[in-house]
Amino acid sequence: MIATGIVVEYNPFHNGHLFHLNEAKRLTDADVMIAVMSGHFLQRGEPAIVDKWTRARMALASGADLVIELPYAFSTAHAPQFAKGAVQILDALRCEYICFGSEEGRIAPFLNSLDTMNTQKELYEKTIKSSIQEGISYPNALRIAYEAIARTTEEPLADLSEPNNILGFHYMQAVKEIQSRLIAVTLERKGTHYHDAALPEDTIASATGIRKELFATDVAHVQSFMPTTAFKLLRQQPHQSWNHLYPFLRYTILREGPEQLASIADITEGIEFALWRAAKEHATFQEFMHAVKSKRYTWTRIQRMLVHVLIGYRKSTRAQITSPSYLRLLGMSANGRSYLRTVKKEMTLPLITRVGSHKDPSLLLDSKSTDIYMCGIHKEPGLDFKTPPILL
Amino acid sequence: MIATGIVVEYNPFHNGHLFHLNEAKRLTDADVMIAVMSGHFLQRGEPAIVDKWTRARMALASGADLVIELPYAFSTAHAPQFAKGAVQILDALRCEYICFGSEEGRIAPFLNSLDTMNTQKELYEKTIKSSIQEGISYPNALRIAYEAIARTTEEPLADLSEPNNILGFHYMQAVKEIQSRLIAVTLERKGTHYHDAALPEDTIASATGIRKELFATDVAHVQSFMPTTAFKLLRQQPHQSWNHLYPFLRYTILREGPEQLASIADITEGIEFALWRAAKEHATFQEFMHAVKSKRYTWTRIQRMLVHVLIGYRKSTRAQITSPSYLRLLGMSANGRSYLRTVKKEMTLPLITRVGSHKDPSLLLDSKSTDIYMCGIHKEPGLDFKTPPILL
Numbered sequence: 151m152i153a154t155g156i157v158v159e160y161n162p163f164h165n166g167h168l169f170h171l172n173e174a175k176r177l178t179d180a181d182v183m184i185a186v187m188s189g190h191f192l193q194r195g196e197p198a199i200v201d202k203w204t205r206a207r208m209a210l211a212s213g214a215d216l217v218i219e220l221p222y223a224f225s226t227a228h229a230p231q232f233a234k235g236a237v238q239i240l241d242a243l244r245c246e247y248i249c250f251g252s253e254e255g256r257i258a259p260f261l262n263s264l265d266t267m268n269t270q271k272e273l274y275e276k277t278i279k280s281s282i283q284e285g286i287s288y289p290n291a292l293r294i295a296y297e298a299i300a301r302t303t304e305e306p307l308a309d310l311s312e313p314n315n316i317l318g319f320h321y322m323q324a325v326k327e328i329q330s331r332l333i334a335v336t337l338e339r340k341g342t343h344y345h346d347a348a349l350p351e352d353t354i355a356s357a358t359g360i361r362k363e364l365f366a367t368d369v370a371h372v373q374s375f376m377p378t379t380a381f382k383l384l385r386q387q388p389h390q391s392w393n394h395l396y397p398f399l400r401y402t403i404l405r406e407g408p409e410q411l412a413s414i415a416d417i418t419e420g421i422e423f424a425l426w427r428a429a430k431e432h433a434t435f436q437e438f439m440h441a442v443k444s445k446r447y448t449w450t451r452i453q454r455m456l457v458h459v460l461i462g463y464r465k466s467t468r469a470q471i472t473s474p475s476y477l478r479l480l481g482m483s484a485n486g487r488s489y490l491r492t493v494k495k496e497m498t499l500p501l502i503t504r505v506g507s508h509k510d511p512s513l514l515l516d517s518k519s520t521d522i523y524m525c526g527i528h529k530e531p532g533l534d535f536k537t538p539p540i541l542l
Numbered sequence: 543m544i545a546t547g548i549v550v551e552y553n554p555f556h557n558g559h560l561f562h563l564n565e566a567k568r569l570t571d572a573d574v575m576i577a578v579m580s581g582h583f584l585q586r587g588e589p590a591i592v593d594k595w596t597r598a599r600m601a602l603a604s605g606a607d608l609v610i611e612l613p614y615a616f617s618t619a620h621a622p623q624f625a626k627g628a629v630q631i632l633d634a635l636r637c638e639y640i641c642f643g644s645e646e647g648r649i650a651p652f653l654n655s656l657d658t659m660n661t662q663k664e665l666y667e668k669t670i671k672s673s674i675q676e677g678i679s680y681p682n683a684l685r686i687a688y689e690a691i692a693r694t695t696e697e698p699l700a701d702l703s704e705p706n707n708i709l710g711f712h713y714m715q716a717v718k719e720i721q722s723r724l725i726a727v728t729l730e731r732k733g734t735h736y737h738d739a740a741l742p743e744d745t746i747a748s749a750t751g752i753r754k755e756l757f758a759t760d761v762a763h764v765q766s767f768m769p770t771t772a773f774k775l776l777r778q779q780p781h782q783s784w785n786h787l788y789p790f791l792r793y794t795i796l797r798e799g800p801e802q803l804a805s806i807a808d809i810t811e812g813i814e815f816a817l818w819r820a821a822k823e824h825a826t827f828q829e830f831m832h833a834v835k836s837k838r839y840t841w842t843r844i845q846r847m848l849v850h851v852l853i854g855y856r857k858s859t860r861a862q863i864t865s866p867s868y869l870r871l872l873g874m875s876a877n878g879r880s881y882l883r884t885v886k887k888e889m890t891l892p893l894i895t896r897v898g899s900h901k902d903p904s905l906l907l908d909s910k911s912t913d914i915y916m917c918g919i920h921k922e923p924g925l926d927f928k929t930p931p932i933l934l
Contacts, residue, residue, distance in 0.1 A: 397917065401790050402797065404913045404923055405854040407906070430913070430923045462797040514799070521796045521822070525789065531796055531822045 151489055154180035154247040155240035159188045161198050161357045163208035163380040171213050173337050174249035182489040184243055185214045186236045187480065188225035189516055190523040193232050195453025197395060197523055199361055200387040203537055206481035210542040211379035215486030219478040221512045222519045223471040226457050233320030238474050241330040242499040248332045250321055253312035255338025260322050262305040270299040287446060314339055365391065394526035396435040399460050403429035415458045415468045461519050470511045477501045481540030505534050543881055546572035546639040547632035551580045553590050553749045555600035555772040563605050565729050566641035574881040576635055577606045578628045579872065580617035581908055582915035585624050587845025589787060589915055591753055592779040595929055598873035602934040603771035607878030611870040613904045614911045615863040618849050625712030630866050633722040634891040640724045642713055645704035647730030652714050654697040662691040679838060706731055757783065786918035788827040791852050795821035807850045807860045853911050862903045869893045873932030897926050
């Protein structure tokens, strides 16, 4: 059986995702579609709009065969760590292909980028260093260094100022690094959605756009952008956001104080003082963010820190988690189940269908992040222990 | 000017407190009445029903001249530490007298108790040790040891199974220990209130009874037990309780996990695991408490731990705070103000009328406890910095 892996957040699942799922399947002639999906906290440092089991249901209803959780330590990490965790999981599941959306749309430029980065490593790193010394922000320093190495080759490179290209680049880098047999395939995305003339414009919106519309108006307004089942599931569930979690975040910043905050993952360079001052001052998440935001830190980077503060994800815990140590099954179709039976003996990480008593720091973190996610929507903790995989 | 000190929580201020205030003044012929009052968290491990400035107003309106805050590190401590902190503050303020309510009602038995405890120290400590080894709880071990030394004397001793006698004993012990010139005076209390035939029964209820009635029915039901101004102030303010703070407590227990909880003051002997399990299970504070409660721990002892968990009061911080380091003025009358002017040069601790930028760990803790107290009633943090003393 040919298995194709995709890396997703489904926040929430929409028509663009459905298109990607179907196209990935068609292009790779896959028998099984495997989605590695972020749990309750996402790469941009936000809580998912609905819980992970609901999002797994959305995926299964639209053609995914297996939904495996990308653990917290990777789902909320910067691109290289996020991508590596996802690739390691797909590799452990014995996938043939990884298929990702990119602004680029072709694989060759990514390969050229990887090669050039490799051969011009010294130039790349030197350029980053000197930019940083000039006070340029890290993302800009990366961009400048990349432009410098691009001038050393005539081959087309992937444009790494585009968000999906960045992730794609890191997937491919991870494949190379772990010497995975995964074959990378990419689909062109334009801006917020996939490029397909057959898809009518008014049925396509980005997940960001959908969340924005939903919070500003009403869930009914986003119906046309989502498959029917996904929409029904979205409508049934409470919608989580930073606004609901802010009272807890604010309380915990006040409680910890700058000294304790400094032990949290990603908190560096004295930003703990800015967080503490802003928590004292600001009653809403938006106001808080605007107070903390500066040239030095992107919005995403701050939000990611805040997720770690909210969860209590410490530097000492992060140091314990280097690679995924399990395959947490969130849901499967009958087809997915037979695939698992087939590859059972070849899988290189243990499959977890039910969380019992354990001491794995990554799994503890996942269940803790679930419990805290539920605090914001008045649901009970312990769901990670009580919820069996969704079966379609 | 003769100054008489009293140690109070005023949670809320009621007719019994008014009686005590007047009697203490009359008995000691005081020119100035000084109340050392707990801030936002109290000795039984509970948040005060209304904020400390409102309670200071109640006290000033009923005849107190100065209200000085008993810092968090003492207001939430067990009796010896609570009493010592309060006595040190009254001593620093150059009071002549400390007047406390007691079930005993006379000073002599307290003096006898202190003497006997001193001369029979060895017997006392040996008896405690052997009881604890037999698995007897600490409060019971204390009681048994006290009975043992009581048998060595013919003089009447204070009955230290009574709550107000215990505090009185510790006030007097602290006076002796710090070699204060304070003279102890006591007033008889019977059960929940002061013994006075002139006080009609239906105007007297304990603070506990008042809070219970108020939460079960309506604030209007407690009017007859309180002075008019105190009642008006109580009615105007939001009423804080563990129920409002429980979502934050629960969140923080889930976030910290047993490992981090173990660093919190008073958390010993593995109770962090019981707290963690109960937080996962129970959606209300009452259910939570019943789950954690055991023979080994009194309700009060657990609540005190929980306050420390809520505030993030760590063992390492407690180790830094041994004695009060300031006199935090919450409110004063004109009379109180002239007293301060008179004794200014004799006071042995700095008077704080306005909290600015500082690094005193006890004062940081006080302002943090204020901020967290306000989280539960949707008030803004930072009040400790913004609120000037109440002037009557």
